[in-house]
Amino acid sequence: xxxxxxxxxxxxxxxxxxxxxxxxxxxxxxxxxxxxxxxxxxxxxxxxxxxxxxxxxxxxxxxxxxxxxxxxxxxxxxxxxxxxxxxxxxxxxxxxxxxxxxxxxxxxxxxxxxx
Amino acid sequence: xxxxxxxxxxxxxxxxxxxxxxxxxxxxxxxxxxxxxxxxxxxxxxxxxxxxxxxxxxxxxxxxxxxxxxxxxxxxxxxxxxxxxxxxxxxxxxxxxxxxxxxxxxxxxxxxx
Numbered sequence: 330x331x332x333x334x335x336x337x338x339x340x341x342x343x344x345x346x347x348x349x350x351x352x353x354x355x356x357x358x359x360x361x362x363x364x365x366x367x368x369x370x371x372x373x374x375x376x377x378x379x380x381x382x383x384x385x386x387x388x389x390x391x392x393x394x395x396x397x398x399x400x401x402x403x404x405x406x407x408x409x410x411x412x413x414x415x416x417x418x419x420x421x422x423x424x425x426x427x428x429x430x431x432x433x434x435x436x437x438x439x440x441x442x443x444x
Numbered sequence: 445x446x447x448x449x450x451x452x453x454x455x456x457x458x459x460x461x462x463x464x465x466x467x468x469x470x471x472x473x474x475x476x477x478x479x480x481x482x483x484x485x486x487x488x489x490x491x492x493x494x495x496x497x498x499x500x501x502x503x504x505x506x507x508x509x510x511x512x513x514x515x516x517x518x519x520x521x522x523x524x525x526x527x528x529x530x531x532x533x534x535x536x537x538x539x540x541x542x543x544x545x546x547x548x549x550x551x552x553x554x555x556x557x
Contacts, residue, residue, distance in 0.1 A: 360542050370532050377544060432489055
């Protein structure tokens with residue numbers, strides 16, 4: 330049983346460039362979440378997918394951010410025209426809902442540094 | 445919205461017991477989670493409470509009082525590897541039946557010899 334995986338683990342980019350991150354959830358999980366975490370803070374919710382449908386987006390998710398989950402399996406998070414304030418750890422989580430506790434399991438994250 | 449408070453740092457001795465408190469004020473509540481996070485790594489699920497009372501899992505226990513907006517995580521027989529950040533998170537529903545987690549800033553626990 331593999332856990333949530335994310336790629337790449339680290340990304341360094343220059344301000345103004347576009348970046349894309351990938352998340353592969355636990356295979357049977359239908360729910361997928363993206364969070365952002367900065368140093369010394371807890372993760373902050375960005376967006377949520379149920380299968381391929383994006384059902385909730387945080388106000389933190391500006392129009393430079395877009396997320397997709399085209400076939401209800403893996404997901405991508407794209408940031409256009411990156412800014413230094415986008416530097417953070419981007420975490421993906423998945424869960425099997427609505428049954429049970431719907432516990433979210435996190436991937437190792439993608440650490441983004443914008444120079 | 446959600447407001448979650450937990451101490452920033454705690455120090456304890458190997459072999460001892462430590463209690464990490466979490467208080468919350470929320471507009472919605474659908475359970476409280478505790479996660480452990482080592483530096484540079486992903487949060488790892490520790491425990492879940494949705495009803496009042498104590499949940500025990502090995503060396504870790506978690507308590508919830510919904511009326512007081514209060515939870516604690518109890519770690520027994522501390523080991524050096526328990527040095528990590530402990531995140532309290534409240535879950536509330538979002539559109540479509542899913543849930544989002546709102547996290548506190550985390551309590552950095554240092555276990556000393």
